[in-house]
Amino acid sequence: MKLTVIGGGSTYTPELVDGLARLRGALPVTELVLVDPDGDRLVPVGAMSRRMLARAGHPARVVTTADTAAGVAGADAVVVQLRIGGQAARRVDETLPLACGCVGQETTGVGGLAKALRTVPVVLDLADTIAKHAPDAWIVDFTNPVGIVTRALLDAGHRAVGLCNVAIHVQRRLAALLDVRPDEVDLGHAGLNHLTWVRSARVRGVDRLPGLLADHLPALEEISNLPGGLLRHLGTLPSYYLGYYYEHDRIVERQRTGTPRAEQVAAVERELLDLYADPANDTRPAQLSERGGAFYSEAAVYLLAALLGRPGTAQGDAGDAGVPAVQVANVRNNGTFPFLPDRSVIEVPARITSKGPLPLPVPPLEPLYAGLVAHVSAYEELALDAALHGGVDRVRTALLAHPLVGQHALAERLADDLVAANRDHLPWAAR
Template sequence: MKFTIVGAGSSYTPELLDEMIVRRESLPIDELVLYDIDSHRLEVMEGFCKRYSAKRDFPIKIRSTTDIDDALYGAAFVDTQIRVGGNKQRVKDEKIPLKYGLIGQETTGAGGMMKAFRTIPVMLDVARHMEKSSPDGWLINYTNPAGLVTEAVKRYTNANIAGFCSGGIFPKMWAKRSMGIDYNRVQYDYVGLNHLNFISHITIDGRPVTEKEFETLAETNDDVGADIQKLLGCLTSPYLQYYYKTGQRVEELKAKSQTRGEYVQDLEKIVFAGYADENNADIPKELYKRGGGGYSEVAMNFVNAVYNNVDTEMVVNVQNKGAVPFLPDDGVVEINCLVNKRGMAPIHKSYIPAPCWGLISEVKNYEMLAVEAAVEGNVTKMKQALLAHPLVREYSVVEKLVPDLLEGSKEFLPQFFK
């Protein structure tokens, strides 16, 4: 089986390889193709991955290429983890909104929109190459903002895509960390959008969690806080901190000496020095300060479910198709799905916590407008999307913010500067 990683210069690539090694008995992946536009990072990553697999006696052919058709041709699965403009652009996404008193963050609000604008055209190009080179293959997307990227690919191409975020297994992680409970003992209803999720009907071994167990889980998700989650009556994505603690988070971000992007830039220098060391065949410990843990496990759960036709319940970004009654059928949502060789079947949500309806609807409205703006290079729709977003909304701010955002990403936005 051929497995391709698009954006293989990412520091996360070895975690995918490690998960392949763990599952070597059930997933016969015999060729790993690394693709990236950065030839230096690609060379470093190819060398490290070969040393890593050799040390663990994993007989797999590993090669790199800068030819997208070569990378995709005949691939059964293609993992996408790209960052258009690198962390340099991420820092701009964080800093420009802060100038206007807004949340500066890479996946939500104004900053998240700019990441989507740079990323969607590139991902559509990858998807169209998939249509030609591997029409039966699956795109496993981890590129943020995952919901908007998945929606764009579904609306504008015929490529098979499954959009993922490790957030789908966070409640299992919290239960493991706080109560020592194995993942497979914990189930829940998960509904919303990427980085805007609400988790209810939580059970352990099939029984509802007790009030004390719920509080323990809520306390573990300390970015949002137990009091807010108890008030809502459900757990939430950590990213809800930006919606429920907006003013506090803006002030905290302004006060920091570095943005998260600047921190990651410094950290990646250390991580890549470790990857480049020809005497090293182990993942640098600094990688685990990078964030994003769990994504390789989720990706390979999907591969296993599809390749081996094993019915598996997973949280996936998919078209709604009536699963969330108050959202458009063609809009992408992040919800529980049944996954097997046929693909993903969304599980209809009979209950959605009442305090969550409005926020989900508002942000979905923003997302659909933002996708259209990204594809069309449409400034009017860009402004409409920002007006719809609850973290922006104010007209006078939007009028000043938009030119600043576009100028900051001009190099990567040819659709807006025709």
């Protein structure tokens, strides 16, 4: 089985390699190809990956290349995990909106739109190369903003599924609080990527979320980064990204005086790359936990295994019950939320099959959640239009549609500033 990772020079990659080594029975990879144009990153990450697999006794061959066509040729699956513009562009995403009193975040609001504009055309070009050289391969998108990028891939006719680690992270945290195996926790997870709520946490058919809210509120505050009073009021566990909506002004004030996350991550990445370059290192560094993406490796391996027709066949870590057939993924709506178009991309539990993901029925979203989901989904459609066709006016329209911007004077200023700051990554803006 050939697995290709585009953006293979990412410091995330050894996290994925760790999962491939631990869960080898789920996904019997024989060749792992890391594709990246940045040799300064690709060389140490590739070497680290080889050492990690060798230490685990894993037989897979690791190949590194800057040639996308050669890297994807004949692949069974391709993971896309890239960041156009690197941490420097991310820093702009996180700081530019603050001057207008808007939240600075790389996937939400103004920064998320900037990232979509830079990313969607590149991912679609890569997907065309995949379709030409590996027409039967599944594309698993881990590139943010996942919902918009996945919608772009699906609209272009590619075999694609979007993946985020938020759901598996919450599942693992709740399982630990409940002292049960992760696979015993069935999350009522619903919404859009980075805009989700866990409305139930069933263990053997019994919803344990009310008890968690009563007995483990401090832990849920930590998971959601939201105050306990709000969690009690909602009776749900929102994704921590909901803080950008529910506590927008407080977060903006904190961001104005704090160190941008991009700078923190850049520092961690430098440390990680130094570790990867050390030939004595052959185990997953503890610093990867500071990089983010907790449980990304398990989520990726389980999704790939199910897409490639191996659900329920493998034993992983102690306590793992094998590859779950139902996993949270970013998929077409197809009637799951009646108030959204079928072509919208949502994040819900889905039955993952070799023919693709099938979203499971979801209890109707309460008006408080449905209204925000509809609002952001409409923005995402306009953001995709701007990413595909360009133009400052389309960018302005998308910002007008976003609930964290909305006002026309803000949208006009931010559209001009955003395009100017990203001109090097927007071919249409250079014309």
